[in-house]
Amino acid sequence: MALVGKVVVAQGGGPTAVINQSLAGVVLESRKFPQVTSVYGAINGVRGIVHEEFVDLTQETTHNLEQVAVTPSSALFSTRDKPDKKYCQEIFRVLKAHDVRYFFYIGGNDSADTVHIVNEQAEQANYEFRAIHIPKTIDNDLVVNDHTPGYGSAARFVAQAFIGANLDNRALPGVYIAIVMGRHAGFLTAASSIARKYPDDGPHLVYLPERPFHTDKFLEDVKAVYDMFGRCVIAASEGIQDAQGTPILTKSMEVLEKDAHGNVQLSGTGALGDLLAEMVRTQLNIKRVRSDTFGYLQRSFFGCVSDVDQHEAREVGEKAAQFAIWHNRDGSITIQRTGEYSVDYRLVPLQEVAGKTRHMPDEFINEAGNNVTDAFRYYCRPLLGSGLQSAHRLRAPKVSKRLAKAE
Secondary structure, three states, X not given: OOXXXXXXXXXXXXXXXXXXXXXXXXXXXXXXXXXXXXXXXXXXHHHHHHOOOEXXXXXXXXXXXXXXXXXXXXXXXXXXXXXXXXXXXHHHXXXXXXXXXXXXXXXXXHHHHHHHHHHXXXXXXXXXXXXXXXXXXXXXXXXXXXXXXXXXXXXXXXXHHXXXXXXXXXXXXXXXXXXXXXXXXXHHHHHHHHHOOOOOOOOOEEEOOOOOOOHHHHHHXXXXXXXXXXXXXXXXXXXXXXXOOOEHHHHHOOOOOXXXXXXXXXXXXXXXXXXXXXXXHHHOOOOOEEEEEOHHHHOOOOOOOOHHHHHHHHHHHHHXXXXXXXXXXXXXXXXXXXXXXXXXXXXXXXXXXXXXXXXXXXXXXXXOOOOEOHHXXXXXXXXXXXXXXXXXXXXXXXXXXXXXXXX
């Protein structure tokens, strides 16, 4: 028997370039089913649910939903709230009061945990209810998934940014350091390696949270590359840490700003890049040393979206609606790679994803811990989508000197 009632969809955590594709997928697919009486969108994620801040997406036009789908960032707005059991009880109380029978939450591992707890509340209340977690994170750190929606577009941005940074550094040689998002997982920083085309292209060094960062070894690495090429391009994750697990960034900060989850704030500051640049400048006596922090540009950059990422983000939204409404199932949608290159979507129990973090596999990181392997590049490249540009070099021969002695 069909479960009759309303749908609520919400977006949580950091925005991405394709999160609205998943939103459109849920809404448009849900509206096809006669047992769905209305489709609501929760403003500001779960915070909006507890405050009953909803918009009726049943009345949104298909055309406008399609326009919103290709617009980056979270159209319903987001939240960094990490609900505990009491918070989730309030979420369920509101959903039940509005006769919501289907709940879709687009987000990362914390969002999966929220869906899991809310679903448990419904089971305990003997309330017929379907809850689906829809994957989203530029960090690519959801377990069970081959990759996550949002990652491909952010990785494309990082790769293209490093193509430009490498060209700039080749024209005016020196040391260039770019800090990329990634607290515990280095997938996004590793995507910088896609920028390499020629043997001397950067990034020449890539540092990830999955390997301890040693200052002495870092300086040795930089010197070796600089001596070889006369320049050095470096990609480093914001979450690089020492052997004890202490973020390198915290060693330069007197006052530690923390986010809503109690984590040290790593994004939105250029402190780590400045710290590493000063090390190179003073200890290696290299004058031209520059650093950048990509920061929030990576998440919702309008001009740099992977078509593969867009299509998969749409499909995880559609599959969520199908699993919940058509098949009457709960769980977390996952992306599984099935070929070269193809994917399939599978529903797994919420507890398999909730609150867990995936890290870069060992086979993706080189033995020295200062770069990635070809296996990672093979894994990553299809996710960046079609039309990725590459740099080219002049090949014309040099003209012989007339006034100066030929070298």
